[in-house]
Amino acid sequence: MALKATVFKAELAVSNMDRGYYHTHALTIARHPSETDERMMVRLLAFALNANPQLQFCRGLSNDEEPDLWQKNLQGDIELWIEVGQPDERRIRKACNRADTVLIYPYGARTAEQWWQNIAPKLSRFDNLEVYYFSPQDTASLTSLAERNMSLQATIQDGMMWFGNDITTLSISPENWFR
Known part of the structure; x- marks a missing residue:
């Protein structure tokens, strides 16, 4: 029998002075059985940094076709695709x-730094890609x-x-690795 996701509820008040965005979000987050609390909270951090009424959590670990979070416009086009962790080049x-x-x-x-050293040269051609690193101290x-x-x-x-x-x-300081 397959294990089911654990459901978390979060009321997240976002005050983003850099973007002029102030809103409270009522969120439901499904934590996959193989997902750690650390990874789930990093997904929540990513949501807070990019908060928008259209931004939503996806099925993430349980689906290869969707990212961890995405934002679509009214036509269904993907405006923002957010990955947490170390996705492969493909x-x-x-x-x-x-x-x-x-x-x-x-x-x-070290795993994130090693991943980035290996993959960074292959990604330089993408103008629409940004990478921000969270330190182990911040995420732990x-x-x-x-x-x-x-x-x-x-x-x-x-x-x-x-x-x-x-x-x-x-206090969390995402380090800009690629922009």
Whole structure:
């Protein structure tokens, strides 16, 4: 019998001063049985950084055809394709050919750096690709915020992010690897 996804609910208040975006989102996040709390919270960080009423979580790990998050326009065209982790070159190529903008958020100490060293030379031709790295210190501390029902706040200003709940606030600095 297959394991089912664990459902998390999050109320996420986003104040993005860089983009002039202020909104509270009621989110339902399905965490795949093989997904860690860290990865799920990185998906939530990616949502906060790119928050938009049309941005939505996809089936992610359980589907090769969809990214972790995407934003489509009214015609069904993909405006934004977001991957979390270390996708392979084929998947990145596919994303860049299908979407207006592709964002990748790798995380993890040496594995992310090694992945980037191997794949970066093959991606230089894509004008619509951006890669932002989350440090192991930033992502490991996120797991303390993971609960089945979360009330979170994200404040973004000058490329810095403050992310937390009523008890804990974390300072997170995504490092720009490719733009």
